[in-house]
Amino acid sequence: MQQNDQMAYDRGSTIFSPDGRLYQVEYAREAVKRGSVSIGIKTAEGVVLVAEKRVSSDLLVSETIEKIYTVDDHLAVAASGHVADARQLVEFARRESQRNQYMYEEPLETDTLAKALGDHIQQYTQYGGTRPFGCALLVAGMTRDGPALIESEPSGAIIGYKAAGIGEGRADVEDALEEGYDEGMSIDEGLELAVSVLVDRDDTTLEATEASVVEEDGVRSVTSQELHEYAPEDYDESDEETEE
Amino acid sequence: MQQNDQMAYDRGSTIFSPDGRLYQVEYAREAVKRGSVSIGIKTAEGVVLVAEKRVSSDLLVSETIEKIYTVDDHLAVAASGHVADARQLVEFARRESQRNQYMYEEPLETDTLAKALGDHIQQYTQYGGTRPFGCALLVAGMTRDGPALIESEPSGAIIGYKAAGIGEGRADVEDALEEGYDEGMSIDEGLELAVSVLVDRDDTTLEATEASVVEEDGVRSVTSQELHEYAPEDYDESDEETEE
Amino acid sequence: MQQNDQMAYDRGSTIFSPDGRLYQVEYAREAVKRGSVSIGIKTAEGVVLVAEKRVSSDLLVSETIEKIYTVDDHLAVAASGHVADARQLVEFARRESQRNQYMYEEPLETDTLAKALGDHIQQYTQYGGTRPFGCALLVAGMTRDGPALIESEPSGAIIGYKAAGIGEGRADVEDALEEGYDEGMSIDEGLELAVSVLVDRDDTTLEATEASVVEEDGVRSVTSQELHEYAPEDYDESDEETEE
Amino acid sequence: MQQNDQMAYDRGSTIFSPDGRLYQVEYAREAVKRGSVSIGIKTAEGVVLVAEKRVSSDLLVSETIEKIYTVDDHLAVAASGHVADARQLVEFARRESQRNQYMYEEPLETDTLAKALGDHIQQYTQYGGTRPFGCALLVAGMTRDGPALIESEPSGAIIGYKAAGIGEGRADVEDALEEGYDEGMSIDEGLELAVSVLVDRDDTTLEATEASVVEEDGVRSVTSQELHEYAPEDYDESDEETEE
């Protein structure tokens, strides 16, 4: 389809193009690709979430940039894309969790949350007067069947992964994850894999990185200082200083 | 009608083209054709549903891609097209089933569900501010008159079939089904036919396949391992490894 | 009026063209013409409804294609055009019938139903945010004054007929009906006339035909097997086998 | 104003053109002109309404085409233009009449009804999301001051007439009425005048004509058979047979 024709169908969530595509959803995926990368790795012991932050100024307090959010004591999500959109979805997730706790007096299952998120996101792709959410989420939780890692994306589709990357350079990240992944890996090995994938990228330093682990005992935050322990041996901390 | 003219009538559910067509509905059918194939076969003993999944990465947990959904203990549906749209319809179906059980204290009839789905889908083709559903469903159930298989599609039309395929390559699938179908076939023979139709296609492996059987005893899930038993003798499992 | 000018006025139910036409209603009539034909004949004893079905595949269960619907025990309608639209109108008719029974404890009169349908259909031609219904109906009933046959169409107009055809090839069908019609004919003669008009058309076989009779005793369905008894003597059943 | 400029202002009820016109209202008047003619004559004894019908097929039951409607036992209206639109206005009129009877326990005055109709019609010319009504009405009633005949048209304007024609060929009809009208004429003379005006037109036969009289005793329907008594002497009934 030519450029002019595509432009006839890409300015509303509520229309299909002649070949059955929803362009606004596809453009929202582009918004995700413009976001900094987030990585999730499901290990034998739990799920690892590591996210890169874009720190544009030395005066910025990087801790205030949230890429990983705790939903409840056994659920966390990492986001890429429009941060204000992601925050809306995180709040939706937290309300769902509280509602579930209140109504059923038991914690929300990871896949139940992912489906609720997906349904919520889908509504924004079918009705007029709104745009799709411009962000993807990695939902990490401990379930009866062990650790679970599920991605939600702007169409409302939800898919489980052993390891996944969302945001800028997703393809390269997933290649690196496929190479290093092992189902039996420990959380420490998961952190090592995630960190090595991140630092391999030219523009990432561990200073501007956020990490959490969802394990049997709940959600645990990993500081960027702690992350250094998981860095490859040849990782040169002094590089961080020369960053511009 | 020329390209330019068609473009004048294809950007809203709420208008007819001069030749009486609803282009947005036709484009939604294109969205169905872009989806991976699902097959339904009505046998003498029950209905077989087999669906192919698109597994884009080794790290993806293929079990989390749902193509076949249990609606209640005697009803299941297989979907092709936009997965988040399909999930909405499945949830609608489940609510209808629960409402029916609650109000009439008896299970929902297959054709009653199909009509309710069709009516729900039709609304999205007549009123503004929304788009049609970009998915088709195969509704499978056991009724007083035996097994039933009904397709719903984006216009809201519902049609019963002895055997049907929806999604990518529907025409080829239906040709193969017509050739191999026999009304008196058993469920096992139905599974064999479905599997043979699927593996004939270049890009399908049984690993990425989901199946369910709706029979007298209810809905029964068939694992991809079990499906191998129904594969043609010349089916080479090693092919699966070399898939890219 | 030239093509370009027509296109300025034909994309909304809620505007008139400079010559006072409602193009969306006219296009909805085109949708009716694209549908398979339905025939109604008012005889001295009751009303005959016969409808052709489009059976696109041998695996399709033609009984599940509904063209004739029973509204209550003395009222039936045959439809042509968008099937999901027609189903909406049939459900509207059934609700009207139940409401009438409940409120007045007497059956709904045929012309009262036709007017209610026409009013409902008219609303979709005057207000924005929706499209007209893309179907026509033949409403058949027994009234105090004997049998009645009324057509409703996308503008909301309703007109009584002695015999009428809606859908594809309406003009030819009506010519044939005018030639063969007699007000004093019996139901059997009405069925004969309807069947002979249908089988005269190249692409019709009695296998893919649905029929009902509305008579003193209520609505009675006529199977496609029974319809063969009404076929002209030179009708060759073997033709049905060679259909493609 | 040139064609292109007019087209900039004629596609919404809610905008004025630069010269202060409401094109959609003017186009709705064109819809009236496309309708078959209705004639009203106010005589000394009552009001005569005669309306021509378009009978497109011998199988059509012309009695089911309504052009003249009884609103209550002293009020009737004749319509030209979109029949489904006219039916809406007639129902509005009947509800007004019932409401008036219920609230004030006295019959609705003719001019009160005409104003209520005009106000209702005006709303459809000022607010968005709808189109004007594509029909005109002749409202006939007996009042304290004697017979009354009032026309309502798509702008919502209402004007009283001694004799009036609406629909196709209105100008010629009004010329003929002006020539033959006399305020002191009896109802029979009024019917004679109306019939002579109608049969003077090439395409009219009394068979396809509907008539009512609103007089002291209430509304009385005049059959097309009775109308023949009022036909001019040179009216040749055999012409009706040769009509095509």
Add this chain to the structure above:
Amino acid sequence: MQQNDQMAYDRGSTIFSPDGRLYQVEYAREAVKRGSVSIGIKTAEGVVLVAEKRVSSDLLVSETIEKIYTVDDHLAVAASGHVADARQLVEFARRESQRNQYMYEEPLETDTLAKALGDHIQQYTQYGGTRPFGCALLVAGMTRDGPALIESEPSGAIIGYKAAGIGEGRADVEDALEEGYDEGMSIDEGLELAVSVLVDRDDTTLEATEASVVEEDGVRSVTSQELHEYAPEDYDESDEETEE
């Protein structure tokens, strides 16, 4: 501003043009100018309203064309422009008057009514989904301070006048009023002035004229017969007969 540019800003009440104009309001003023003229004259004894009617046919009952409306026993309005729009405003005025009487148990002041009308009219110039009112009103009343004459126009502005004309040829009418007006004139002199201004215009006859006087004793209607007494001596009644 060029034609093309103006057209970019003149199709919605809710937008300003770059030079700060509301074109839809200005076009509604054009609609007023297309209406037949109405004249108001404030005299020492009361207010005179005289309005010309357009009588397009001898069969039209000119009394049914209302240009002057009594609001309550001390308030009347004359209108020019879209008659159905004017009727809406008159009904608004009557409701305001009744509400005032009911709530405060005293008659509505002329300027209070004019402001309420102006506010009502202004709403239609600021919000989308509607068009301005296409009419102007002359509001005439007796107040504590004596007679009052206020004009409301499509922007919602309200201005008091000693004498004013609205509708077609307003400029000429106002020139003639300025020349003949005297603040101390009696009602009879006011009627004489209004009549002389009207009959000076080529196309006006007193037969098609409506008049009312608002004076100490209330609103009094002046018949077209009575108006002849106020005509200039050289006014030739026979002219009326030759009118076409």
Add this chain to the structure above:
Amino acid sequence: MQQNDQMAYDRGSTIFSPDGRLYQVEYAREAVKRGSVSIGIKTAEGVVLVAEKRVSSDLLVSETIEKIYTVDDHLAVAASGHVADARQLVEFARRESQRNQYMYEEPLETDTLAKALGDHIQQYTQYGGTRPFGCALLVAGMTRDGPALIESEPSGAIIGYKAAGIGEGRADVEDALEEGYDEGMSIDEGLELAVSVLVDRDDTTLEATEASVVEEDGVRSVTSQELHEYAPEDYDESDEETEE
């Protein structure tokens, strides 16, 4: 930015142009500039408001043109721009004042009213379906801290001034005010300054001028006769007669 590009962003309150401007708000400011001028001067003793009126006809009652409105006994506003819009804001202000009196039993502070007005005005610049208010106001009041003069304008911004002009020729008026202003001036000196600024303009006569003073004792109206006392010595009253 070129003309064509500007036109892409200037037809809705709810969009920004690429350079961050709200064109509809800027066009509403043009509407203010088209209005006749209003002047406010804050003196040591109170605030002076003087406004020019456009009197287009000798028959117009200039007192009925309101440019200065009393909000409550210690608050007044002068307006320039669309008069019907201004009246809406004045009514809003009066309701706010009454509400404040009712709820808090104390008079509304000048800056509280100005902020409430600004917030009300801002809403009309952010939401669709409406246009900004096409008027500016000078709010004058006595506060605990002495006299206050605040301008509100179509963006909703509110700014305090020692002396200000709104409407046509604002720039020249403000230059003249800057030259003649002194913070310690008396109310009489303020009126002198305002009058001298007004009569310096070619088209202004004191006959068509309205004035009010807000001082310790409340709001006091100044007649145009009284204003002559404040006119410069060389002001020639006879000029007023020759005005056209």
Add this chain to the structure above:
Amino acid sequence: MQQNDQMAYDRGSTIFSPDGRLYQVEYAREAVKRGSVSIGIKTAEGVVLVAEKRVSSDLLVSETIEKIYTVDDHLAVAASGHVADARQLVEFARRESQRNQYMYEEPLETDTLAKALGDHIQQYTQYGGTRPFGCALLVAGMTRDGPALIESEPSGAIIGYKAAGIGEGRADVEDALEEGYDEGMSIDEGLELAVSVLVDRDDTTLEATEASVVEEDGVRSVTSQELHEYAPEDYDESDEETEE
């Protein structure tokens, strides 16, 4: 992307461009850049807010231009961009603070307020019928963990800073802040830094500057007179007089 293509996607908050951008949000950021600059500096003792005002006339009362707003006794915000928009957000913040005080009987945390503001702002970027807020805020507060400074901007994103500038010339301001900033600086040193950054700019004088300090004891306003004490030694007050 070319100019023409960008223009296809930049006129509604509710659509993404093909590369995943929300142009209306980006244009709202341009509106912020058009606003006068505001500076926030987090010191060891509290947060300093200093804002430049645009004083266009000597008659303008610069104190009435608000750029810094007290939200409650421990929270303040500085704004740049559309002032009426900023006022809306400040009122939202004040309502949030009161609601929090009322519900939880404790003061609102700085980051809780910033998130509430960000969520509120995000809504205006996802739903149709509105535009984004055309302003950015610097939220300053004292928290359990000491002073906090958070920026909210038109996308709804919120980010913490040690020191930040918003509005015109932001880039230069941030360069100067990075150079002079020290985490351990006192409030006095923070004021000195802010003032020196401001006066370095050609068009700024301390007369037109507003400042507040949020410290342990609450929010404290700093007059422009006091600000002079923090000016660099070479700052020449006489420059202020020559400003144009």
